[in-house]
Amino acid sequence: MSKETTELPPGLAHDAPLVEAASGGEENDWIAYDKVKQYTNAFVIQNDSKILLGYKKRGFGQGLWNGFGGKVDPGETSAQAAVRELQEEAGITAPLQLRGILFFVLEGVDTAFHISVYSAYEYSGTITETDEMRPEWFSIQDSLLPPRNPLTTIDHDAQAEELPPIPLDKMWADDEFWMPLMLARRYFVGRADFGADNKMRRWWFGATPAS
Numbered sequence: 001m002s003k004e005t006t007e008l009p010p011g012l013a014h015d016a017p018l019v020e021a022a023s024g025g026e027e028n029d030w031i032a033y034d035k036v037k038q039y040t041n042a043f044v045i046q047n048d049s050k051i052l053l054g055y056k057k058r059g060f061g062q063g064l065w066n067g068f069g070g071k072v073d074p075g076e077t078s079a080q081a082a083v084r085e086l087q088e089e090a091g092i093t094a095p096l097q098l099r100g101i102l103f104f105v106l107e108g109v110d111t112a113f114h115i116s117v118y119s120a121y122e123y124s125g126t127i128t129e130t131d132e133m134r135p136e137w138f139s140i141q142d143s144l145l146p147p148r149n150p151l152t153t154i155d156h157d158a159q160a161e162e163l164p165p166i167p168l169d170k171m172w173a174d175d176e177f178w179m180p181l182m183l184a185r186r187y188f189v190g191r192a193d194f195g196a197d198n199k200m201r202r203w204w205f206g207a208t209p210a211s
């Protein structure tokens, strides 16, 4: 029986019980923070078989693969920021929907990151490399997808199978915990605290029950 909880780590809120999906790290307290900055992160997924990621060429998270996103500007909603950042960083427009919230605290940094995660299953425009991101498609490995009903016919995307799998070892360490929840289209929330060595110190991820 999965564990349902309404008690979430500080910084997270949700109005219904969530099922714990992953938790771990040291038992000590969550790291304290003073301020919270709003960010977005957006993913384009096709046929449940491939996902568009961008290689971060500069700045925070340089050298890692990620969705497309950045800071929410003053006067902007996070949904508007997500659409703008996807356009600025990948050159495309997509009907993004909110899929989850991530909260990160870094040891020695007094501003916490609140990230609204969006995804879309279609897009328009031409995927374009920018100064900040190099976009590429990756195939979604079965291990990240919910178990399939063997009686359902799968619309295999032969082209996606030729792509490299999602490079979790070259992404933020927390991504492996919530990526399967996003791919299963479950609403998720999660928090991860990172030490000064950039390793995850404590984490908790939860989601709406699997349907």
Ligand SMILES: Nc1nc2c([nH]c(=O)n2[C@H]2C[C@H](O)[C@@H](COP(=O)(O)OP(=O)(O)OP(=O)(O)O)O2)c(=O)[nH]1
Pocket: 039, 040, 041, 042, 059, 060, 061, 066, 067, 068, 069, 070, 071, 072, 104, 113, 115, 172, 173, 174, 175
């Ligand atoms: N997947 C993932 N993304 C993360 C983590 N931590 C973290 O900040 N991000 C995302 C949120 C943002 O999409 C991105 C950081 O934004 P950015 O580096 O582009 O922001 P920026 O300050 O340059 O802002 P901007 O100029 O693009 O507006 O990284 C994490 O642990 N996992």
